[in-house]
Amino acid sequence: MNDCIFCKIASKELPSYTIFEDDDVLSFLDIRPVHPGHSLVISKRHDPDFLALDQEAIMKMMGTIARIGRAVKTATGADGLNITTNVGAAAGQEVFHVHWHIIPRFTGDGLRRFPQQEYASKEEAFAALSHIKSALAISTAKPA
Numbered sequence: 001m002n003d004c005i006f007c008k009i010a011s012k013e014l015p016s017y018t019i020f021e022d023d024d025v026l027s028f029l030d031i032r033p034v035h036p037g038h039s040l041v042i043s044k045r046h047d048p049d050f051l052a053l054d055q056e057a058i059m060k061m062m063g064t065i066a067r068i069g070r071a072v073k074t075a076t077g078a079d080g081l082n083i084t085t086n087v088g089a090a091a092g093q094e095v096f097h098v099h100w101h102i103i104p105r106f107t108g109d110g111l112r113r114f115p116q117q118e119y120a121s122k123e124e125a126f127a128a129l130s131h132i133k134s135a136l137a138i139s140t141a142k143p144a
């Protein structure tokens, strides 16, 4: 049995405040919004996170995210948006079915960015760079 809450929303077993759907993607209001209008875009197919999608699914999803993003910004009068996806529990992912957040943001709304830091040295930056470039060289568009 599939206990995934977003699979149940995609199959209409559970209700949602649905904004848009097509054969591949569904968009609906987040039940606990950062601000009213905070929306989610999910794939109808169950994949655990964005990195598990193949390239075609990624392209379709990003197109819909941009479209819903424009609508949310216009409809809410937001000054900006955070368009984000969490990959893994360490990044705050709680529902392990691929989804993107479209979060309206307002000037002075008091929400902070992630805390950031300086690199301790050029060597540290180059080490991070070289590890990522090595990983990129052996990665493929579609996960194995």
Ligand code: 5GP
Residues within 6 Å of the ligand: 005, 016, 017, 028, 029, 030, 031, 032, 033, 085, 086, 092, 093, 094, 095, 096
């Ligand atoms: P995550 O932390 O996995 O990136 O975000 C999951 C999001 O799904 C949360 O913002 C949470 O409020 C939302 N959510 C969890 N369960 C439901 C639900 O049953 N319906 C709706 N509409 N949103 C949900």
Ligand code: ZN
Residues within 6 Å of the ligand: 004, 005, 006, 007, 008, 045, 046, 047, 096, 097
């Ligand atoms: Zn699912």
